Amino acid sequence: MKNQPVTVPAIAARKNSGKKITALTAYDYSFSKLLDATAIDILLVGDSLGMISQGHENTLSVTLEDVIYHTRSVKRGANRALVVADMPFMSYQVSAEQAVTNAGRLVQEGGAAAVKLEGGARVADQVRTIVQAGIPVMGHVGLTPQSVHQFGGYKVQGKTFLDSKQIKQDAKDLQKAGAFSLVLEGMPEELAAEITRDLEIPTIGIGAGSQCDGQILVIHDLLGLNPDFTPKFVKRYAQLSAVIQNAVSEFVDEVCSETFPGPEHSYNLKKGSLKQVKNDH
Ligand code: KIV
Secondary structure (H helix, E strand, C coil): CCCCCCCHHHHHCCCCCCCCEEEEECCCHHHHHHHHCCCCCEEEECCCHHHHCCCCCCCCCCCHHHHHHHHHHHHHHCCCCEEEEECCCCCCCCCHHHHHHHHHHHHHCCCCCEEECCECHHHHHHHHHHHHCCCCEEEEEECCHHHHHHHCCCCCCCCCHHHHHHHHHHHHHHHHHCCCEEEEECCCHHHHHHHHHHCCCCEEEECCCCCCCEEEECHHHHCCCCCCCCCCCCCCCCCHHHHHHHHHHHHHHHHHCCCCCCHHHCCCCCCCHHHHHHHHC
16 A cells, blocks of 8 residues: 555565565655655665765775764654665674764664665674564675675676675575565676575666566666666666756746746835835835
8 A cells, every 4th residue: 555654564574475576776855755655665864875975985884874864854754654764885884883982873863764784694683683672674795895805896696606605695694683675786696586585575676677576777777867877787766857958048048038037036115105115215
């Protein structure tokens, strides 16, 4: 049902239900409100905000405070969709204790219903500890952007036998640690399909083919707000950058030609007041 709040158990129950999970990133109140009024299931406050909202080259400089701030804004606009907050780089890698403390802040201060973190076996302890604290965790394997320097760039992962074996193991370890779902990013579709078949928890793909249990995109990519970014996995459902630039150019032209504001956009004194004002001077 469109207006029923989306819960973590409802997302978990989508596995093998025949209904795909849909997820998009959101970083502020206005977009959150617009997206929440559709049938989208999940709003992810992704650490991609570092690139999309802050203009950084990668996600590594995003802080926990940044994600809390953006999650609060998104939460205010989302009455129905499930709000998931990303754990930024170095907010969970140090220890399980650090991870649960920071996941707690995203829920308590940001209002998130669940958190997402990147990595497989090496973060299984963190996932287990966060889940034990009652906080649902979404895992994320494959092309995990926080490991950009380790990968030597944003490269599709799992193309070789050994790499794909590692990613499959990572996915299983995350499920065992208690993750309720898993983002599969930047990997061959055959690998994503096999992981999806093998797991009991739902997978949500981005650049991982069509066989995942759901799909996620960065909202700015879907809307064509980022004309310079054209990876293969993105489908632009609109070209809003052109729409915005045309609207702004029209505004500039109309202000300069003094056609805006027109009488219909201006306020006037009450009848008779103009005379009084003139007499006063
Ligand atoms: O940060 C992000 O936006 C993400 C999604 C692209 C999965 O992690």
